[in-house]
Amino acid sequence: MTAHDPSPHHLQLTRDGQLRHFLTLDGLDRDLLTDILDTADSFIEVGERTIKKVPLLRGRTVVNLFFESSTRTRSTFELAAKRLSADVLNLDISTSATSKGESLSDTLLNLEAMASDMFVVRHSQSGAPHFIAESVTPGVAIINAGDGRHAHPTQAMLDMLTIRQHKQRFDGLKVAIVGDVLHSRVARSQIRALNVLGAEEVRVIAPGTLLPKDVESLGCKVEYDMEKGMKDLDVVIMLRLQKERMEGALLPSEREFYRLYGLNREKLALAHPECIVMHPGPINRGVEIESAVADGPQSVILNQVTNGIAIRMAVMSMAMGGQVAERQQKAERAKA
Amino acid sequence: MTAQLDINQLLDELETGLRRILEERNVTEPAVIGIRTGGVWLADVLSKRLGIDQAFGELDISFYRDDFSRIGLNPRVKPSSLPFDTEGRDIILIDDVIMSGRTIRAAMNEIFDYGRPASIILATLIDLGARELPIQPDVTGRVLALASHQRVKLRGPDPLRIELQETGQ
Numbered sequence: 001m002t003a004h005d006p007s008p009h010h011l012q013l014t015r016d017g018q019l020r021h022f023l024t025l026d027g028l029d030r031d032l033l034t035d036i037l038d039t040a041d042s043f044i045e046v047g048e049r050t051i052k053k054v055p056l057l058r059g060r061t062v063v064n065l066f067f068e069s070s071t072r073t074r075s076t077f078e079l080a081a082k083r084l085s086a087d088v089l090n091l092d093i094s095t096s097a098t099s100k101g102e103s104l105s106d107t108l109l110n111l112e113a114m115a116s117d118m119f120v121v122r123h124s125q126s127g128a129p130h131f132i133a134e135s136v137t138p139g140v141a142i143i144n145a146g147d148g149r150h151a152h153p154t155q156a157m158l159d160m161l162t163i164r165q166h167k168q169r170f171d172g173l174k175v176a177i178v179g180d181v182l183h184s185r186v187a188r189s190q191i192r193a194l195n196v197l198g199a200e201e202v203r204v205i206a207p208g209t210l211l212p213k214d215v216e217s218l219g220c221k222v223e224y225d226m227e228k229g230m231k232d233l234d235v236v237i238m239l240r241l242q243k244e245r246m247e248g249a250l251l252p253s254e255r256e257f258y259r260l261y262g263l264n265r266e267k268l269a270l271a272h273p274e275c276i277v278m279h280p281g282p283i284n285r286g287v288e289i290e291s292a293v294a295d296g297p298q299s300v301i302l303n304q305v306t307n308g309i310a311i312r313m314a315v316m317s318m319a320m321g322g323q324v325a326e327r328q329q330k331a332e333r334a335k336a
Numbered sequence: 337m338t339a340q341l342d343i344n345q346l347l348d349e350l351e352t353g354l355r356r357i358l359e360e361r362n363v364t365e366p367a368v369i370g371i372r373t374g375g376v377w378l379a380d381v382l383s384k385r386l387g388i389d390q391a392f393g394e395l396d397i398s399f400y401r402d403d404f405s406r407i408g409l410n411p412r413v414k415p416s417s418l419p420f421d422t423e424g425r426d427i428i429l430i431d432d433v434i435m436s437g438r439t440i441r442a443a444m445n446e447i448f449d450y451g452r453p454a455s456i457i458l459a460t461l462i463d464l465g466a467r468e469l470p471i472q473p474d475v476t477g478r479v480l481a482l483a484s485h486q487r488v489k490l491r492g493p494d495p496l497r498i499e500l501q502e503t504g505q
Contacts, residue, residue, distance in 0.1 A: 018408060035411050042396065045415035051449040054399035056409070317399075321408025328406050 011133055013322075015329075020322035021133045021142045022315045024151045025192045033160070033196055039314035040161050040307070046083065047309060056317045057086035060117040064090045066145070067123040072281055072305065073145050073155070077120045080312035089116070104128075105135070112137050118320060119143070126150035126185075139327050141319040143312075149185050155280050156189030158311040160197060162304050163235055166276050170197040174232050174272075177220070178205040179239035179261055179288050182212055186280050187239060195219040205229040206261065209251070226261050233271035238263050238279045238289050254287055264290040268298065276300045341498040346461055346477030350378075351385045353475030354428065357457055358386075363426040366457070369393040371443050372414065374432030374490035378461060381496065382430060393418035400442035416446065423451030432490040434460040437471035462488055462498070 012021045012028070019032065046054055062081040066074055074090065081088045093107065111119070118141040121129040126148030133142040146152040160170075167173055175194055181187045181204050194202045202220040204211065215222060223229035230236070241257065251257050263277065277289075277299045285291045294301060358366060367390050370379025379392040398413035429443060440458060447453060463476040482488060487501040 018411075039409070039411075039413055042399070042413045042415040045417065046399070049450055053449065055445070056399055056404055317409050318411075321404060323408075324405050325408035 011130070014326045018322035018325060019315070019318045020326060021129075022153060022319050023129050023133055023142065023144045025153050025156060025189050025196065026151075028196070030196050030198065033157070033193060036157055036311070036314050036318065037161050037164055039318060040157075040310040043083075043310040043313040044307070046313075047306065053083050053085055055085050057081065057084035057117075057320055060086045060320065061115060062086045062088050062118045062120065062316070063111055063114075063116045064088065064120045064145075065093060065111070065122070066091065067093045067121075067128070068146070069094060070122055070146070072308070073122065076305065076308040077143075077145060077154075077312050080309050080316060081118075081120075083309065084313055084317055086118075086316075089114075104132075108132060108136065112140065116140060117323075118316065120145050120316075122146045124148055139323050141316075141323050143315060143319060146185055149183060149188075151189045152185040152280075153189050154308070154312055154315055155186045156193045157315070158304055158308040159186075159190055159237065159278060159280070160193050161307045161311055162278060162300055163276070165303065165307070166300060167234060170194070170199045173199045173234045174201045174203070175199050175235040175237065176203040176205050176223075176229055176233050177237045177239065178226065178229075178263065180210045180241050181206050181215060181239065182210045183242040184239050188218060190237060191218045191220050203229055203233075207251075207257075226267060227270060230267055230270035233275045235276050235278065236263065236268070236271060238277065238283075240280065240282060241284055241288050243284075243287075258287055262286075262288055262290065263293050265292055265296075268293055268296075274298075278304060280304070341462075341478065341500065343496050343498055346498070347378075347381060347385070347496075349477045350382060350459055350461065350475055354382065354386060354457070354459055357474055361426075361455065361457075363455070363457075365390070366426045366428050367393065367420050367422070368428045368430060369395055369418065369443075369447065371429070371431040371439060372396045374461070374492065375430045377490070377493040377496055378430045378432060378459075380493070382428075382459070391419045393420065395443050395446055397439060397442040397446055400446045402438055402442065418447075418450055421451060422447055422453045424454050425451075427453045427456045428459060429456050430459045432461045433464060433488060434458075434462070434471075434473055434476070435464045435466045437467050437469035440471050441469055461490065464488065 012023055014020050064074055064077055078088050120143045121132055122145040128147050129142050129144040144153055177187050191202050203223050204220050205223045205226050277293055279301050283289055283294055368379045368383045368388055370376035376394045383392045394417050396414045396416050398410040458473045459475045460473040461477040463479045485503045489499045491497050491499055
């Protein structure tokens, strides 16, 4: 699964630049990311109605294909699909067919035979959604719901939506991502999105052991001292310490990590007074963030969850729209 | 080459017609909804002309269009905004041009997702005929029969004007 085409934008976009899969933010330009945010804004309004449903994906079948467990991401994808009027099938593959020895390709063929229109894929291996997008029947859209350490593009986009809601812009913003960048697919997608959307400065704040080797090449500055790094920040994004992925001696101890890189009131006071606090969840209270901060007035953590539904509605309807428009164009070309 | 229709004359027609219907139906507190983009401009103007204090609503029907399965999603969708409760309300729905009737069907579907209105009165500035659905405006500013090479477009919001375009085929 490593030797695939490294230019994913050809796979993600139709000939006329519409989204047809959503696998990574790589290769997507500022206009398209802005379109996604604008479309999501309209879906936020739908979420405030008595009847929180629009008929866009009526009669279509969305399969949530989770090879790795997740509560928030899976449930917001499910709700997003249902609010678009799609039929939703949730498959927790880690406890299903593959454990009976069925290969990924065979599982997919079976699901395609059920006339699925979209797969939302989470996988522990980087590149799995990409691999599926390359081999799936034309007309079926693939959405990446997190793959290995590679990308989690809908999470990054819902974070961007949250930032835009509170700051109304990206120009001139100073944003820090704090904590376990090494294991974070979210961080990679966030750094990419912030750079494309024109944030002034992206900092990563972490101990050297929790940073990937080439981290600056992603488009960010590195700061090892959190107190220095908090200065003038407009947005601070805390990452979850992925305890289950810690091997060897990456960390001295949780308590030590909290002392140096945990976000408490004292450290937050060093940022801009209107700095917002974000966290993709699930939060480890007292490990990377103090409860008083997580629940405090500058926290927008629960807005992120609400925005997650709207972003996923936007991406799903845009990708499905790209697929149907493409099919239509092909049919017209065949006629001509 | 472009020609112009007198917008004020058409607005007068709409205003008179709407006043008559509101009186006939004994509607005293209507709420106005305009369909983006032209219908919103007209909703603004007609609310003022009719002396309706209730802020008007704006509808973006992109999520309700019946051609999603052919052309996908409109990339320039904006949030709808209805600053009032539609449940039990008498609604005046306004659009600039009616043709197939599909936009109005989509708009009515969307309105019902906000609540069940008591009634909907449909007002359109220009009726081009060519209906594909059994939907007719209650009031219209002008019925126009266009030749196949002609197009009509409302420009605005300030000033509002109607542009008749010859496409030159």
